[in-house]
Amino acid sequence: MLRGRRLGFIGGGNMAEAIIRGVLAGGVPAEEISVAEPVAARREELRSRYGVDARAENTDVVTASNAVILAVKPQVFRGVVAGMGSGALDGKLLISIMAGVPAAAIEEACGTAARVIRVMPNTPALVLHGASALCRGTHADDDDLAFAQSIFDLVGTSCVVEEKLMDAVTGLSGSGPAYVFTFIEALSDAGVKNGLPRDVASRLAAQTVLGAAKLVMESGEHPAILREKVTSPGGTTIAGVASLEQNGFRGAVVAAVDAATARSVELGKK
Numbered sequence: 001m002l003r004g005r006r007l008g009f010i011g012g013g014n015m016a017e018a019i020i021r022g023v024l025a026g027g028v029p030a031e032e033i034s035v036a037e038p039v040a041a042r043r044e045e046l047r048s049r050y051g052v053d054a055r056a057e058n059t060d061v062v063t064a065s066n067a068v069i070l071a072v073k074p075q076v077f078r079g080v081v082a083g084m085g086s087g088a089l090d091g092k093l094l095i096s097i098m099a100g101v102p103a104a105a106i107e108e109a110c111g112t113a114a115r116v117i118r119v120m121p122n123t124p125a126l127v128l129h130g131a132s133a134l135c136r137g138t139h140a141d142d143d144d145l146a147f148a149q150s151i152f153d154l155v156g157t158s159c160v161v162e163e164k165l166m167d168a169v170t171g172l173s174g175s176g177p178a179y180v181f182t183f184i185e186a187l188s189d190a191g192v193k194n195g196l197p198r199d200v201a202s203r204l205a206a207q208t209v210l211g212a213a214k215l216v217m218e219s220g221e222h223p224a225i226l227r228e229k230v231t232s233p234g235g236t237t238i239a240g241v242a243s244l245e246q247n248g249f250r251g252a253v254v255a256a257v258d259a260a261t262a263r264s265v266e267l268g269k270k
């Protein structure tokens with residue numbers, strides 16, 4: 001499945017865990033995965049939950065791997081690379097999931113000939129419904145891109161984009177689950193406000209989002225057409241939709257994606 005490559009994660013946080021859990025469920029054996037994580041309690045969690053090799057030293061994981069997933073925060077990555085010593089990453093395929101950090105900055109920090117693939121995944125990878133976009137740096141080849149894409153295809157769906165679009169991807173699908181969770185929470189609260197028990201409201205809210213998303217993907221119809229099919233003349237839906245428009249729902253969503261995209265650009269400059 002990994003075509004003889006071993007995967008090493010530098011940073012064992014939320015997004016690394018989502019990918020690890022997803023690739024294990026997709027059939028990659030735990031023996032082919034190692035994780036470097038400075039927090040002892042977190043290493044123990046990753047070992048006990050997933051059976052992966054979790055180490056305190058980044059260099060142990062790099063030595064044991066030929067594809068290294070950079071899963072630390074953008075703000076710390078230069079220090080992390082410098083801490084490994086020069087040449088530590090030579091010859092490794094580097095797959096960065098860091099928001100904002102350009103491939104050229106990773107090449108500069110890791111060695112100018114470094115083979116770099118950038119990926120922007122999202123946390124639904126945990127349940128094999130992730131959405132990822134990938135692009136490649138100067139020295140990575142088609143095979144490197146195909147290998148990285150095969151990992152993210154195991155945990156959901158992926159597409160290849162030009163690097164200049166990665167900040168917009170981050171603002172939309174990288175951060176997007178948080179917007180949707182906020183929407184689900186608000187929908188559930190609104191149900192409770194109107195008399196539904198919390199458990200019923202939460203289940204209906206989440207299933208409504210899941211079902212609507214499936215309908216968009218499986219019918220291939222434009223969301224506006226699907227919305228029209230819910231909206232009876234003089235009925236309940238048009239009253240709700242008109243209220244959403246009056247309250248700036250669309251504008252709020254666009255502003256959220258704009259703000260997250262701008263923050264991704266900023267993170268890349270640090």
Ligand SMILES: NC(=O)C1=CN([C@@H]2O[C@H](COP(=O)(O)OP(=O)(O)OC[C@H]3O[C@@H](n4cnc5c(N)ncnc54)[C@H](O)[C@@H]3O)[C@@H](O)[C@H]2O)C=CC1
Nearest residue numbers: 011012013014015016071072073074097098099121122123
């Ligand atoms: N959480 C998300 O939804 C997404 C996150 N990302 C990217 O993934 C990366 C990680 O984000 P999260 O998992 O959310 O953060 P997190 O804070 O959960 O994980 C980062 C991990 O790195 C570890 N760490 C800190 N210093 C380290 C060092 N010197 N060496 C090795 N590990 C070290 C931390 O202990 C922590 O477990 C970020 O660059 C972020 O931009 C990308 C897409 C989605």
Ligand SMILES: O=C(O)[C@@H]1CCC=N1
Nearest residue numbers: 098099170174175176
């Ligand atoms: O909030 C963040 O910076 C990361 C990147 C995309 C999702 N989470």
